Amino acid sequence: MSEHSPLDLAEGDPFGPHNLPYGVFSTADEPDRRRLGVRIGGHVLDAGAAAHALGSPYAALLAQPSLNPLLAAGRTAWRDVRRALTAWVTVPAHRADIEPLLHPLDGVTLHLPYEVADYVDFYASEHHATNVGRIFRPDGDALTPNWKHLPIGYHGRAGTVVVSGTDVVRPSGQRKAPTDAAPVFGPSVKLDIEAEVGFLVGTPSELGKPVPLADFGEHVFGLTLLNDWSARDVQAWEYVPLGPFLGKSFQTSVSAWVTPLEALDAARTAPPTRDFPLLPYLDDAEEEQPGGFDLRITVEINGEVVAEPPFSSMYWTAAQQLAHMTVNGASLRTGDLYGSGTVSGPEVNQRGSLLELTWNGRDALELAGGKRTFLEDGDEVVLTAWAPGPDGTRVALGEVRGRIVPSV
Known part of the structure; x- marks a missing residue:
């Protein structure tokens, strides 16, 4: 046996043989x-x-x-x-x-370790959706009537998924504040993050044949950290009556590493209690494996921790999302990637976006480099995460890093 082998890892190394992304x-x-x-x-x-x-x-x-x-x-x-x-x-x-x-x-x-076929992003955190509802509909219901009946999602842009470390060029677009008489065009002034988990499809499915909950493990290879960068001002103006478009499509960053589902067997956990009855194709009460994953995410801006969102709090599971996006007969392709949606927990320091952390700019974050409501040029955002592994170990997910550079 050789001395000082790279295979002789420190005890508890989160990238040990139990992980292997x-x-x-x-x-x-x-x-x-x-x-x-x-x-x-x-x-x-x-x-x-x-x-x-x-x-x-x-x-x-x-x-x-x-x-x-x-x-x-x-x-x-x-x-x-x-x-x-x-x-x-x-x-x-x-x-x-x-x-x-x-x-x-x-x-x-x-x-980027795979060729992205299609990209879909969901909206699966009740805490995130409730916060967003309270910000934009303070006098109405926080959740829309459909939210607890189906996993809400939108189709994104596969061609702008990039690997961790790729700079983020500040996007430009139309924006219009409620007090403005007309829209203006220019760089986004409300550039935000969304701390998410992405799920990578391996085995394709047949057009016209929905994928049931039980077949999640037959189609999904593994998961990865994901940051769905968002231009909130562009998004707010374009959002009605259709869903996200230019406010989201400019860039999505993913980790350079894909963690196989098998590495996360010890991190499986039951999702939160559902307080609305689910239609049969989404009802996971009798599934053999619990659909949630106990992932602990950390969000840093310029080296300072600003949030620690818990993925275990997500209302909709990845298996339910897969079942829903194929229930109409839409087929899966190898390389399909779908995001969980912003991960947020019940506490203020568990919110996975600046929109929530600053309450749409009302409450600035106090950072060593100055106050922040949304991202400024030069800011670097890093997402990291770990999950419980076998025998008390930890399974680390590869980081997602991105630095904001000025609009071109």
Whole structure:
């Protein structure tokens, strides 16, 4: 056994063998060659080269520049590959083959690990939806009449999903304050974040055939942190009568790492008690696995923690969202990505957007670099998260980082 091996991780490393998220990387000596990688501690394993070295039947599948072929291979392949990877990084007999294929994270470039087919975003936090309702409808009901009957969502723009670390160019658009006589055009002055979790579809479904709750694990490969950047002033003016458009479509940032669902078995948790009866296709009371995930998210602006939203509080689950977006017969494609919607909890410091944290700009945040109501040029936002793992471990999700740069 070699000394000081990258595989000898510190006890409790949240990127240990119990995690093994997937990504895509390139190296300085071969910048144009993208490879499928798996994170282990502070290194990334070249998965294709490892599979070739150890004679895996999945070598061709893993020697790809994108995660999509593995996504399309289905649940049996996902399970087999994960078991093999776990053995490769834990069995001492494999170290001689594996260690030369490990690359330090600070020596590689990480890329968007999958090709996004469609992008859908939901609105699944009761706390977030209630806060938004109170902000914009102070004299009316906080929740719309349909909110507890179905997971509300909208179709986003797949082509503007970018990997963590990509700068966010401040978007321009029309905006009109209630006191303005006419709309004006210019850079957004209410640029916001939305701390979310994204779910990545692997196995496609047939057009015209809904996906039931029980088949969630057959279609969804894993999850990732997601920041759905939002221009609140553009959104407010365009929002009536249709849903989000230019206020959302300019950019959505995701982690460079996708955590397999299997890594989160210990984080499964029951969703909040539903106080409205659900239609049969959404009723998850008898499902074998609880539909919620106990994920603890942290939001930082310029290195300061501003919120810690709990994903376990989400009213609608990812399985219910998948069932709802296919119940009309819409088909799934490999690489479909859908966001949970802003994650917010019941406490002020658990709100996953500046819209809520500052109550639409009324209450500024006191940061070391100055007060903030919405994001200013130069601000850097970082989302991180962890979940309970097996035997008291933690499973870390890859961060989502983005810095605001001036409008072009």
